[in-house]
Amino acid sequence: MPDSLLSGPALLARIDALAAISAEEGRLSRLYLTPEHRRANDLVAGWMREAGMGVREDAVGNIIGRYEGERPGLPALLIGSHLDTVRDAGRYDGMLGVLTGIAVVADLNARGRRPPFAVEVIGFGDEEGTRFQSTLIGSRAIAGTFDPAVLETRDAAGTRLADAMTAFGLDPAAWASAAYKANDVLAYAELHIEQGPVLEALGRPVGIVTAIAGATRLAVTVEGMAGHAGTVPMTLRRDALAASAEMILAVEQLCSGQERLVGTVGRIEASPGATNVIPGKVRFTIDLRADRDPLRLERVGAVRARLEAIADARGVAIGFETLHESPAVACHPALMAQFAAAASAEGLDAPELPSGAGHDAMAVAALTDIAMLFVRCERGISHNPAERITAADAEAGARVLARFVENFQPATSIP
Numbered sequence: 001m002p003d004s005l006l007s008g009p010a011l012l013a014r015i016d017a018l019a020a021i022s023a024e025e026g027r028l029s030r031l032y033l034t035p036e037h038r039r040a041n042d043l044v045a046g047w048m049r050e051a052g053m054g055v056r057e058d059a060v061g062n063i064i065g066r067y068e069g070e071r072p073g074l075p076a077l078l079i080g081s082h083l084d085t086v087r088d089a090g091r092y093d094g095m096l097g098v099l100t101g102i103a104v105v106a107d108l109n110a111r112g113r114r115p116p117f118a119v120e121v122i123g124f125g126d127e128e129g130t131r132f133q134s135t136l137i138g139s140r141a142i143a144g145t146f147d148p149a150v151l152e153t154r155d156a157a158g159t160r161l162a163d164a165m166t167a168f169g170l171d172p173a174a175w176a177s178a179a180y181k182a183n184d185v186l187a188y189a190e191l192h193i194e195q196g197p198v199l200e201a202l203g204r205p206v207g208i209v210t211a212i213a214g215a216t217r218l219a220v221t222v223e224g225m226a227g228h229a230g231t232v233p234m235t236l237r238r239d240a241l242a243a244s245a246e247m248i249l250a251v252e253q254l255c256s257g258q259e260r261l262v263g264t265v266g267r268i269e270a271s272p273g274a275t276n277v278i279p280g281k282v283r284f285t286i287d288l289r290a291d292r293d294p295l296r297l298e299r300v301g302a303v304r305a306r307l308e309a310i311a312d313a314r315g316v317a318i319g320f321e322t323l324h325e326s327p328a329v330a331c332h333p334a335l336m337a338q339f340a341a342a343a344s345a346e347g348l349d350a351p352e353l354p355s356g357a358g359h360d361a362m363a364v365a366a367l368t369d370i371a372m373l374f375v376r377c378e379r380g381i382s383h384n385p386a387e388r389i390t391a392a393d394a395e396a397g398a399r400v401l402a403r404f405v406e407n408f409q410p411a412t413s414i415p
């Protein structure tokens with residue numbers, strides 16, 4: 001019985017059951033505070049109860065299972081990841097960490113093991129930021145760093161986050177109650193697919209994360225002058241979209257050639273958006289990441305200066321809005337060593353690698369020490385329906401996490 005709880009095929013069967021909950025037929029899109037989020041929380045809550053956990057949903061829609069230690073009320077080792085997805089997503093990103101955490105607790109429960117600490121498994125409601133363009137809402141809320149201004153942001157349909165929370169059955173005014181007290185928490189561990197090609201290239205099923213890259217997300221607004229596509233001569237135009245095209249190539253150029261620095265323009269809207277009208281206004285996003293903060297901040301400054309120069313030269317106005325800013329976050333060396341020992345006990349040599357992607361762990365770092373275990377994924381593909389891992393690798397990750405939990409030593413002594 002315990003073996004089957006950690007088995008790769010059992011984990012992947014649950015991954016598939018969860019992936020069936022989607023807003024769209026034939027592809028996986030599960031956004032924060034939607035009916036699909038509700039169904040996912042309910043399904044996961046059932047698995048948590050089955051694993052011997054008490055279950056609650058917090059004030060921002062995170063689903064949390066608690067497995068008591070050798071006596072009730074002990075501080076907890078937190079294990080988490082997210083249940084929301086991007087549009088047309090893969091099925092492992094986020095979900096694998098939540099389901100593996102549940103499997104590890106189910107295994108403890110089946111063996112009647114009560115560690116000298118509690119274990120809480122958290123399914124975060126929003127990590128990707130797909131719906132409200134604000135990432136890590138769930139993990140920021142539990143870490144006590146949620147910005148209530150985000151309650152006023154609106155999704156593409158014009159729905160305010162606060163109203164979406166109400167429709168979901170939550171009280172938006174109660175957001176602060178989601179925060180954990182530092183004394184109730186010992187550490188946070190997150191298992192996640194790598195979402196990159198490094199482990200596959202090294203031929204290793206799991207790896208230990210050293211740090212999560214810092215990220216800056218900007219919204220750029222470029223304003224020129226809309227006009228008739230037939231009557232305004234090229235020399236008299238202030239085309240916001242042509243200016244933006246030049247700016248996007250500048251972002252690409254300024255973010256190239258530096259190791260561990262990446263920059264992306266992933267979204268653009270031109271208005272009025274008609275074939276026969278010169279675009280008067282464009283809004284696009286910039287996502288820039290690096291594992292060292294000084295490098296990232298220097299590049300953000302360089303990008304802004306270059307884009308302002310392009311705007312000047314083309315006679316268009318430019319404005320920047322910072323949507324998201326997160327420093328690079330280091331994993332705790334003592335926890336990394338515990339993951340390494342757990343991997344080694346499973347006969348695995350787990351290399352260390354940084355995470356270029358953001359994760360809930362980086363928000364939780366404001367609350368407690370963090371560590372992350374990466375599981376190899378095929379060709380590094382993620383945020384894509386072709387995202388894939390093997391059952392054997394899922395099981396390797398689960399076994400390493402199970403050993404990590406079983407042998408967990410907090411940095412601070414348990415009261």
Ligand SMILES: [Zn+2]
Binds near residue numbers: 082093094192
């Ligand atoms: Zn993720």
